[in-house]
Amino acid sequence: MAGLTREDVLRQLRERIVAFATSRGVREGAEDVAQDVLVVLHEKYPHVTEWTELVPLSFQILRFKMLDRHRKMLRHGEYNQESVDDFPLVDPGDDPSRQTEQKERVTQLIAAIQQLGERCQTIFRLKLEGHTFPEIMNLLGERSINTIYTWDSRCRKQLLALMGGQWETNPIDGNVQRPNNKETVG
Numbered sequence: 173m174a175g176l177t178r179e180d181v182l183r184q185l186r187e188r189i190v191a192f193a194t195s196r197g198v199r200e201g202a203e204d205v206a207q208d209v210l211v212v213l214h215e216k217y218p219h220v221t222e223w224t225e226l227v228p229l230s231f232q233i234l235r236f237k238m239l240d241r242h243r244k245m246l247r248h249g250e251y252n253q254e255s256v257d258d259f260p261l262v263d264p265g266d267d268p269s270r271q272t273e274q275k276e277r278v279t280q281l282i283a284a285i286q287q288l289g290e291r292c293q294t295i296f297r298l299k300l301e302g303h304t305f306p307e308i309m310n311l312l313g314e315r316s317i318n319t320i321y322t323w324d325s326r327c328r329k330q331l332l333a334l335m336g337g338q339w340e341t342n343p344i345d346g347n348v349q350r351p352n353n354k355e356t357v358g
Contacts, residue, residue: 295320
C-alpha cells in the first residue's frame, strides 16, 4: 500500500480492528479496544510504519487487549450478573414460622449445652464472650493451645450429638443441613 501516510494506514487498520473485535464478541467495547490498540501503537511503536508489520503487530496487541478485557470482566463478575429487580425483597424477620423455628432451635441449644460437662460449658461461655483461644488457654490455666483446640472440638461434637446430629434446618426447603460426616468402611 505505497503512498499512504501512517495516519491513513492507522485509519484503515482501526476499521479492521473494530470489525475483528466485534466479530469476537466484544460488541459494546469494540471502539474502546480499537482505541486502546491505536494508543499502544502510537506510544510504543511509532517506528513501525510498514503495513506488513503494522497489521500483525496491531492484531497481536488486540488479542492481548481482548484477553485483558475478558479477565477483567471475569474478575468483576460481569458474565454472570443478574438483575437486582429479578429478586423479590424478603424480610426474614417478619416471617412468624422462621421466628418460631429460631426460638425452638435456641431452646434446644440451651438444653443441649446444659447437658454438657462443666469444661465444655466454660469453653462455650468464654467463646461467646469473645475470648480467643490463647486467652481461653490462659483463663483455664492450660499450657498448650492444642489442648484447648482438642477440648473445643470434642465439645462441639458432643453438642452436635445432643442437638440430634443437625445444627439447623434449611430455610429454603425445610431440609436438614447435616455436617459432612464421612463413614469409613473397615
